Amino acid sequence: MTATEPTRQNEPMPGPGHSEAALQSREEMKSGRFRLKALVPTIYIIFLLFPVYWLISLSFKTNQEILSGLTYWPRNFTLHNYSVIFNDPTWYETYINSMTYVVMNMVISVAVALPAAYAFSRYRFLGDKHLFFWLLTNRMAPPAVFALPFFQLYSAFGLIDTHIAVALAHCLFNVPLAVWILEGFMSGVPKEIDETAYIDGYSFPRFFFRIFMPLIASGIGVAAFFCFMFSWVELLIARTLTVTDAKPIAAAMTRTSSATGLDYGVLTAAGVLTIIPGAIVIWFVRNHIAKGFALGRV
């Protein structure tokens, strides 16, 4: 014990930036916690990846193999399930539909949220706190409450089965979210920057686009990512508002059940395809994702 655990007197003063590492290494020596420490995230990630592995594995199997028994890896590796999706317009168009309304929603949400977030972060005005709270309640609103009235509202405007209907409906929870995230990021920019720009003779629009927006670029990215994410994963409203022309891919997956039973191969292949866009965009925001969930307030 005395050999491995140095006493406090002869231990050198910890240098800045390394003390937590030092704390950890001391513990590792003490109780062999090092292994345990790496073990926890590893087990957790394996737990996360198992269902995903199963989904991917099934998507490369033939239906016969899926139903005939359990195989850990596709024995007759096939791309048939994917070719079904990519050769059938009613399949791959749903994929394009999802992308279209998600991008539309993202653009609308961030565009309207930018000035509003600026106002909330810089000014006090009549009813600002009430307004902010009201916006929050919309993020917390259960989509189930809105499904039916949305259907009637958009029917009245003749917008059922259009991309813009879904994009606008998703603004219900994405705009408040974008305002919250952007407000958090904007509040981190000192107000002196605004004032200096005005003194230097910048007009407001020029200041906003040339100076301010580059400063909160990561915030805009995170807000856009979260709009993408919540619009992409939401289905209840998207399915209610669409019939065929704007149907999202996730809703099209119900097609795989037919008279002959569920077509598991195609179902899982479609599932894999819906994971890919998310997996790509996570990479770009990996260091900011937590800040977004904390509404810009870590």
Added chain:
Amino acid sequence: MEKTWNNKAWFFVLPVLLLVAFSAVIPLMTVVNYSVQDTFGNNQFFWAGTEWFTEILTSSRFHDALMRNLLFSAIILAIEVPLGILVALAMPKKGIWVSVCLVLMALPLLIPWNVVGTIWQVFARTDIGLLGYAVASMGINYNYGQNPLDAWVTVIVMDVWHWTSLVVLLCYAGLVSIPDAYYQAAKIDGASRWAVFRYIQLPKMGRVLLIAVLLRFMDSFMIYTEPFVVTGGGPGSSTTFLSIDLVKMAVGQFDLGPAAAMSLVYFLIILLLSWVFYTAMTNVGADKAPKRDQL
């Protein structure tokens, strides 16, 4: 930050106001309208007063769904929050593994909710699913389509799989924002690992942990798609949570009046919780502000 009083800021907020009013206030008014009226088809409506509200508030169906939902949220929080903290504490702090961990952990959050349901529906089947097969081969009579307990376990494990990463990410962000000076001080004092956690890490994570707890509570309180895909609210009505019950009532049976009344009650509960959330968050923010100046 000192904010200046300027009512012209309303012009900046106007687009958001109009957009959200269009997609929130108008639909909500429709709901209010239905909740006080009765219809026998043909678009003829009769004033029903508070009839539907009394019916909903006294119906055992609503009470059961509410109780199930509260129980579900409680179990979810009891599992996900400690697990999330544990994983966040054990995560590497520097190097390439941080990015790998973050990306892999965030993956379930980006999967469409009905695909999450589909994944688990397939994964937990005893004939073609790995999990179901593994459990069944251990000699446990597992069938989430027949046994309510199995259905609950499946739905809970699915939610833990789906959302624990949110808690992990938030706690991790809170942890890395702790200045090194705190750890140095703890080290000089010879603090134990537990003391470091209890008196430094936990208080410093307080703010993000609050957000995590409340987000998880709200989202589990309005969960719909995932359990619906896996169990369809069954067996019987053992996994029929509030949202599933509501959609069943509104779209399945087309009972607009009771469904609208239930929507409003449901929404009021959420509103109350949001208010608690908002107050808690602004208060925590106020507590934190002077401390940040001291550093």
